[in-house]
Amino acid sequence: DTAVSQTPKYLVTQMGNDKSIKCEQNLGHDTMYWYKQDSKKFLKIMFSYNNKELIINETVPNRFSPKSPDKAHLNLHINSLELGDSAVYFCASSSWTSGDETQYFGPGTRLLVL
Amino acid sequence: TQLLEQSPQFLSIQEGENLTVYCNSSSVFSSLQWYRQEPGEGPVLLVTVVTGGEVKKLKRLTFQFGDARKDSSLHITAAQPGDTGLYLCAGARRDDKIIFGKGTRLHILP
Numbered sequence: 001d002t003a004v005s006q007t008p009k010y011l012v013t014q015m016g017n018d019k020s021i022k023c024e025q026n027l028g029h030d031t032m033y034w035y036k037q038d039s040k041k042f043l044k045i046m047f048s049y050n051n052k053e054l055i056i057n058e059t060v061p062n063r064f065s066p067k068s069p070d071k072a073h074l075n076l077h078i079n080s081l082e083l084g085d086s087a088v089y090f091c092a093s094s095s096w097t098s099g100d101e102t103q104y105f106g107p108g109t110r111l112l113v114l
Numbered sequence: 115t116q117l118l119e120q121s122p123q124f125l126s127i128q129e130g131e132n133l134t135v136y137c138n139s140s141s142v143f144s145s146l147q148w149y150r151q152e153p154g155e156g157p158v159l160l161v162t163v164v165t166g167g168e169v170k171k172l173k174r175l176t177f178q179f180g181d182a183r184k185d186s187s188l189h190i191t192a193a194q195p196g197d198t199g200l201y202l203c204a205g206a207r208r209d210d211k212i213i214f215g216k217g218t219r220l221h222i223l224p
Contacts, residue, residue: 004156035214041200043157043214056211090156101145101206105156 003027004106006091012112013081020077021109023091031055032074033092033103034066043090049074050096081113117141118205120215128223129195135188135218137203144207146179146186151200151217193222 004025013019025032033056034046048056049068063079074091091106119138127133137146145164149157161170163179163186170177174197176189190197203215 041151041217041219043202043217045211045214048211058211092156100162101212102147102159102162103149103157103204103212105158108154108156 004091004093004104006089006106006109008109009107010110010112012114015081015083015113017081018077018079019081019111020075021089021091021111022073022075023106024073025091025093025104025106026072027093027095027104029093029095029104030071031094031096032068032071033094034074034076035090035092035105037088037090037108039087047074047076083113086111086113118203118213118215120203120218122218123216124219124221126221126223127193130192133190133193133220135190135201135203135220136185137187137205137215138185139205139213140184141205141207142183143205144183145205146183147204147206147212148177148186148188149202149204151202153199157200157202190220193220195222195224198222 007022031050033048035043037043046060047066052068065077068074088108088110090108092103094103121136147162148160151157161177166181166183168179174191178187201218204212206212
């Protein structure tokens with residue numbers, strides 16, 4: 001059983017296109033995150049949703065728009081893709097109500113913008 | 115802005131040697147976590163330390179949280195090729211985002 005799943009795993013697209021990445025967790029967690037990991041492996045948080053509400057919005061271009069239709073899903077839509085958007089994007093979830101701050105990560109989406 | 119400084123950034127040692135990875139900050143964290151990431155996969159939690167001065171052991175890995183809860187270390191005894199990977203520390207504050215260090219790429223030579 002996959003705890004945190006992301007689709008697609010690989011995404012190659014042209015500059016200027018619009019694309020979406022989907023994330024689903026079946027852990028019953030109330031909080032979900034999007035992270036960007038650059039080529040140097042630095043993992044930086046982009047967004048966080050708690051019970052479908054946006055609680056963290058780091059300095060991310062407004063071309064990136066997260067959407068949480070329910071607590072188990074957090075999707076990331078990217079408009080007008082740029083070369084610098086190429087990276088690995090990780091979705092993660094955790095349970096704030098339990099007090100456990102452990103992040104459970106998905107397998108990542110490798111985005112390459114040409 | 116919170117910063118979590120992790121060192122060294124790269125480490126390549128022979129099998130059987132010992133090593134220590136450090137994670138330092140000027141901020142106090144309610145907990146600190148260590149993750150390990152294999153190529154092509156997401157980070158996986160190794161341990162969470164919560165109490166200042168806490169020491170946790172996971173087989174040959176020893177994790178310590180500083181008394182002031184601002185720093186942590188990961189010590190590996192008798193490293194093995196299977197320990198190769200990216201090690202990430204992450205500091206957490208209640209009701210705040212988790213901050214990740216930049217990672218330590220560890221390579222154990224057989």
